[in-house]
Amino acid sequence: MNKKIKSLVLAAVMGLSLTTVAVVPATVEAASAGAAETLIGGAVAYAYVSTAFNKMDNSKEGQEQSLARAKKQTGYLEDSAAQARVQRIMKTLEASPSVKRSYVVYANPSDDFNAFATVGRVMSVNKGALDLLDDDELAYVMAHEISHGEHKDIVNGLKKQVGLSTAVSLAAGGGGNAAILSNIAGNYMENQVFTMGQEKAADELGFKILSESPYNVGAAAASMAVLRNKYGDLYREGLNQVFSPNNHPKTSSRV
Incomplete structure (x- = not known):
């Protein structure tokens, strides 16, 4: 970092004028410069990661890769009627003026009552939800998951999963960036948690x-x-929520 840039960074970090910087002791200036460079390095690294994940979330290529990764993790329900059903409902919901992005959806063979959205505007609906819900009810569950995509909750959560050392390594040009990011995305799909x-x-x-x-x-x-x-209500009360905070509203309240 040249002296002029370093002085500007020190001024910003320390909240001092440029004339004040000149009389700061050398040891303090060196420590401050190191801290400033660390902050700048971290910001650059996270900007790189953010750009990479945004591309994964917004591009056709990113969507195709995410879809393949999701199918590999969940399995694919070999039921043409079920697949056609979720495709039909998705197409209908995407016609809403509130839906600005495009999505792909498939049904998976899990018997649990669930559906999820992941990075790349990919959604999967469990067989368990298909078995219990009619089309109107399923449409709401899918609309809820679309909303996470519209708010970009998934990609924003994904960015938070990347530690500083990983971000710096990727930004510095470490090998296998695509594989590392894909692995992070795959792990997050299995463990993603949204806030209340x-x-x-x-x-x-x-x-x-x-x-x-x-x-x-x-x-x-x-x-x-x-x-x-x-x-049930899927909601912890008292001390239970201190040790394991709720992330969904109480189901009765949602009803």
Whole structure:
């Protein structure tokens, strides 16, 4: 870093004028310069990671890679009627004026009641959800997952999974960047957790998307009632939530 740039960085980091910098002791200036360079290096590294994940989330190539990765992890339900069903509902929901991005969806063979969205605007719906929900109810569950994509909750959460040392290594041109990022994305798909605020926002936008579609808006509450009947409120009270905080609203409240 040349002296002029270093002086500007020191001024910004230390909150001092350029004339003040000149009389700072050499040891303090050196330490401050090191801290400034560390901050700049970290910012550059995270900017690189952010750009890479944004490309993964927004590009056709990134979507295809994410779809292949998701299918490999979850399996693919060999049921043409089920696949056609989720494709049909997705196409209908994407016609909503509130949906600005394009998505791909497939059904997987898990018997759990669930659906998820992942990076690359990819969604998967479990067979367990298909078995328990009618089309109107399933449309709301899928609209909720679309909302996470519209809010970019997945890609923002993915960025937070990258530690500083990994980000710096990638930005410095370490080998296998694509494989490292893909591995991080795959691990996050299995362990992603949204905040309470993100879940509430997805519920709200999901309802709006449903209301702009031909589906019955009453199915939003009905789908949550099915979830509550199967799993209860999925909400920890008292000290339990201190040790394991809730990330979803209480299911009864969602109904």
